[in-house]
Amino acid sequence: MSDTLLKVEVVTPEKRVWSGEATMVSARTLDGDLGILLNHTPLLGVLTDGTVSIKASDGSVNDFVINGGFISVSNNRVSILGESAIN
Amino acid sequence: MGAQLRIYRRRMRSVKATKKITKAMELISASRIVKAQQKVAASSPYANELTRAVSAVASLSSTNHPLTTASLNPKRAAVLIITADRGMAGAYSNAAIKEGDQLVALLQSRGLEVNSYLVGRKGINFYKFRNRKITASWSGFSDNPTYAHAKEVSDSLIAAFIADAQVDLNGVDELHIIYTEFKSMITQTPEAKRMLPLEVVESATTTGIMPMYEFEPNAGEVLNALLPRYIQARVFNAMLQSAASEHAARRRAMKSATDNADDLIKSLTRLANAARQAEITQEISEIVGGADALASASAGSE
Numbered sequence: 001m002s003d004t005l006l007k008v009e010v011v012t013p014e015k016r017v018w019s020g021e022a023t024m025v026s027a028r029t030l031d032g033d034l035g036i037l038l039n040h041t042p043l044l045g046v047l048t049d050g051t052v053s054i055k056a057s058d059g060s061v062n063d064f065v066i067n068g069g070f071i072s073v074s075n076n077r078v079s080i081l082g083e084s085a086i087n
Numbered sequence: 088m089g090a091q092l093r094i095y096r097r098r099m100r101s102v103k104a105t106k107k108i109t110k111a112m113e114l115i116s117a118s119r120i121v122k123a124q125q126k127v128a129a130s131s132p133y134a135n136e137l138t139r140a141v142s143a144v145a146s147l148s149s150t151n152h153p154l155t156t157a158s159l160n161p162k163r164a165a166v167l168i169i170t171a172d173r174g175m176a177g178a179y180s181n182a183a184i185k186e187g188d189q190l191v192a193l194l195q196s197r198g199l200e201v202n203s204y205l206v207g208r209k210g211i212n213f214y215k216f217r218n219r220k221i222t223a224s225w226s227g228f229s230d231n232p233t234y235a236h237a238k239e240v241s242d243s244l245i246a247a248f249i250a251d252a253q254v255d256l257n258g259v260d261e262l263h264i265i266y267t268e269f270k271s272m273i274t275q276t277p278e279a280k281r282m283l284p285l286e287v288v289e290s291a292t293t294t295g296i297m298p299m300y301e302f303e304p305n306a307g308e309v310l311n312a313l314l315p316r317y318i319q320a321r322v323f324n325a326m327l328q329s330a331a332s333e334h335a336a337r338r339r340a341m342k343s344a345t346d347n348a349d350d351l352i353k354s355l356t357r358l359a360n361a362a363r364q365a366e367i368t369q370e371i372s373e374i375v376g377g378a379d380a381l382a383s384a385s386a387g388s389e
Binding site for chain 1: 300302
């Protein structure tokens with residue numbers, strides 16, 4: 001695991017939708033928009049239904065429409081869980 | 088052809104036809120076990136992540152959530168039993184039902200009333216035949232459950248849990264689940280687990296100390312959102328494991344049926360051969376006897 005990148009997973013109950021390394025993740029929680037960069041403090045947040053975008057380490061941006069999800073961040077690992085996630 | 092021989096041949100034909108069917112079912116189940124196992128594996132990252140998160144909130148925050156606190160004076164419990172829709176799977180469904188009966192007896196000895204929630208036609212028929220009360224039941228997806236099915240089942244369970252058991256007849260204070268754990272291709276065991284009030288299952292991946300999480304918007308809200316999903320994921324995982332176990336149990340049952348058919352065919356072939364041989368022997372002795380009779384008759388006339 002690289003120390004300069006976030007390790008990101010997007011998972012649904014049925015499968016792991018996406019996993020890889022990223023430089024930034026942005027999502028919208030119940031409190032408002034949230035951007036996660038390296039060394040973010042551990043966090044558990046409830047997401048509103050909407051788009052989560054992941055800026056992958058190769059520069060590409062992956063957008064997922066997440067329904068009924070939440071986000072957990074710890075030790076530069078970001079997990080986005082949703083009942084459904086559409087790329 | 089003699090009557091005895093014809094009967095043996097007819098029985099052999101019918102056993103052979105049955106063997107073809109059981110062999111086909113065995114092969115179908117064998118191929119489906121692999122698929123079902125893959126589904127269990129595919130659902131585990133989500134379940135592990137949820138378990139981590141729920142244990143983090145439950146252990147770090149001091150929130151008193153209705154879903155985590157045990158009632159001081161429990162009155163009623165719900166038991167969800169997962170069985171198969173179709174038979175031909177040996178003792179699979181019966182084992183789960185029996186485990187359920189034991190749990191119900193245990194709960195009743197603690198003075199609780201029990202509401203039964205059933206998944207799978209076999210369990211429903213078992214309860215209906217014995218005129219037992221079913222609070223809610225679902226069927227038609229036991230061999231290939233989806234998350235939507237798990238959601239439907241858990242939503243009604245959570246609703247029953249949230250309702251006040253003291254006033255509402257459908258309200259419950261405890262939630263138990265009985266499913267068949269898929270340990271390996273040859274071992275599947277029925278398991279009874281308490282889902283609510285929460286007993287957070289430590290996932291194998293959890294290592295070290297929990298980081299001090301920040302909660303957004305706050306711990307209570309996060310728990311509100313997490314717990315129903317945690318229950319759904321638990322129910323979904325139980326359904327997937329049960330589906331894999333069902334296929335494994337059916338494969339084993341059909342394999343022994345095929346083996347038995349083989350044995351039966353072998354012994355019937357022996358019997359048919361003996362009957363055929365006896366028939367030939369009888370014919371020969373009849374011919375020899377007839378020839379002797381003819382010979383002695385013509386000898387007497389001369």
